[in-house]
Amino acid sequence: MSEIKVPELAESITEGTISEWLVKKGDKVEKGEAVVELETDKVNVEVNTDYAGVITEIVAEEGDDVEVGEVIAKLDENGEASGSDSDEGKKEESPEPEKSEPTEEKSQEPEKEDKQEKQDKEDKQDDSSDSNQDVIASPAARKRARELGIDLSDVQPRDPLGRIRPEDVDSAAKGGSDQKESKPAKKEEPKQSEKTEFDKPVERIKMSRRRQTIANHLVGVQQEAAMLTTFNEVDMSAIMELRNKRKEDFKEKHGVKLGFMSFFTKAVIGALKDFPLLNAEIQGKEIVKKKFYDIGIAVSTDEGLVVPVVRDADKLDFAGVEKEIGDLGKKAINKELALNDLQGGTFTITNGGTFGSMLSTPILNSPQVGILGMHNIQKRPVVMPDDSIEVRPMMYLAVSYDHRIVDGKEAVQFLVRIKELLEDPYDLLLEG
Template sequence: MATEIKVPTLGESVTEATVSKWFKEVGDPVAADEPLLELETDKVTLEVNAPAAGTLSEIVVAAGSDVEVGALLGTIAEGAAAARGAKPAAAKAPPPAKAEPAPAPRPQPAPVPAAAEAALAPAVRKLIEESGLNPAAIPATGKDGRLTKGDVLAYLEVRKEAPAAPAPKPAAAPAAPAAKAPAAAPAPAAGGAQFPPRPAGPREERVRMTRLRKRIAENLKASQNTAATLTTYNEADMSAVMALRDQVKDVFEKRHGVRLGFMSFFIKACVTALREFPVVNAAIDGDEIVYKNHYDIGVAVGLQEGLVVPVVRDADALSFAQIEATIASLAKKARDGALSLDELQGGTFTISNAGVYGSLNSMPILNLPQSAVLGMHKIQQRPVVLADGSIVAKPMMYLALSYDHRLIDGRQAVSFLVRVKDCIENPTRIMLDV
């Protein structure tokens, strides 16, 4: 009797996914609850486990195909060898050693020990296999010695830089060293800089967009087409926050086990301002305005694959330490590809920190259905004229609030941002709720 493998429920408002890769081939034995394949949605990547033990007898949907919730992915036959004869029906070539070295052009990653393979998260396993790496050679920093996505990316960076010192390409040149010698060391023209030769390879490469990247593109375009977006700007003197942070950061980290960053100050400042200007925390639903009496703050996290916005739930009820711990946990999950759908949904207001990438100013785009987003930027010493006319250098940060003008008036938006600025410049107000 065959057991069907179907696309599970993917979460609220998610009806479609892409088959990222199969971990098994037709004819392979599988254990109950063993990961069989990986699905990529527009929000997260998740594994589909075997509903029963047996043998993978059929793969109905190949990697790279789009599927809907409930669609048939494959079947599992009873018994360890029940499907050996069914292999030809599958979309993949069988693994046994047939005289088919033709697929050899596709380089395979170094073999992974079974124990290590089982411990790898889906996103980590995918990155390792796509890059052709041996996980045993990568230093692991995760819990219980596990390999994280950050470990793999760091290893790739180091490996990318390492070959740059030795120059293996000239040595591999075919048979025209005489012609290559002058080309390798052209005389710099009139003191101009000499650039390295362009690496060999195609001039262009086409790569299919990931479902996450497509969803990001759709959401941003929908935001521009739907909302009447305006942006108001201000700047905050970061002196008081920086002084307070420097004063307590060591004690804070020792007591709470987490570093004190700037984001907790801004989340607390925004919650204070949102309470005073509830329309900024509201959303439009059809011809109704939905006022949110909870403060679930989205914190944008930039990844190599794209931007994700995990949510800090009930930020008004959290301490500074709890906010910092939550942000650290969500950021780590984001880098490891382990965020759940629930952690990405339901935010009422978003904060995006472009300053970590060096941005001095920008205009953030609304994260619909939210009505406002705050942009933080790089802290930079700038001359400031004080009340007595003197000019001093201060660590200043430009703040940008993009808002939906269909719902929020300019007076409300500007007043909200001024309140955030006041809280940042006088952080005791946040702590004393004044």
């Protein structure tokens, strides 16, 4: 008997959720065949079996949280698929017993008792799963709770993000009856709000693991960082004029369109070189200034926001940046991003303008300390240096920053530098 375990995924990922089983009990599989899809905090990963044989048991069901190294299924390398001829033959060979009616009644009584016991166990399992379904807890904590007979909804997490750990379960067990007696009043309120019945139609949808991670991550950033946002506006006339002049030649030469993102990426890199603290992060009591420029580009997908990273963007020309962003965007939409595509990143750019946003305050992508928000381009009357008024294509820009290491003056100057580079894009072309 062989075991199928959750493989090592990445250094920063230690667990996932069973998204979908690609096989079922009794199926025959070949070595290297994908058997299950895991949903992690960042991407979905298919797990392949290292053995050939028949699936004899599925240990973890869809929706279960599992840790790296945990057994999720068992496989018999010498087994045969269910429904085989040999099984049918065995059934045919077994003689049908001819017994008197009293004997049949006696044999049926234990069967009824066994069915009743099974039904009682299933009912108990259903009750416990219902109460624990909405609780965020690690697989180890769930296992510990089952061993101790603790209801996870009675456990008070110490994690600020609300995730229950094994030590929380142990504390609840030691607290005993005192802890249970002190909690009912507090526990009733959230349950009532969660289970509120509505007079009008509603739809309840379980949050995906990725959506829960995004939610906890963003709340954690706001609780930990001293986040502020500064705004400015940029005249897009020069960039739009340059694109119109060069876009045909650019596409013919490089096979990719000349978009706005390459200009903004290059402008961000130029400003980061002048203001390196926005390309840093905090580690304990140290500030780590990064001497490389891995720029994250936020991409919205049906399953949530992902931020693939353009590596060494400062070493790429405009065509290289456009190709990388295009490839990463396609991967994100087709759910083909690898973990390496999402890890790291020194600064992030997000473009709400694609959805029509005029102004927003982007949230930091921790542990980064800066993020640039782009917005919709709209024609507005602008007072020129000679006091004349012209209609120009204008865009609002927003930079959110961590005030713990970035002062307001530096953040404002950083955004002004981006504005200057965008309004005179020929400097970017010369540098890029």
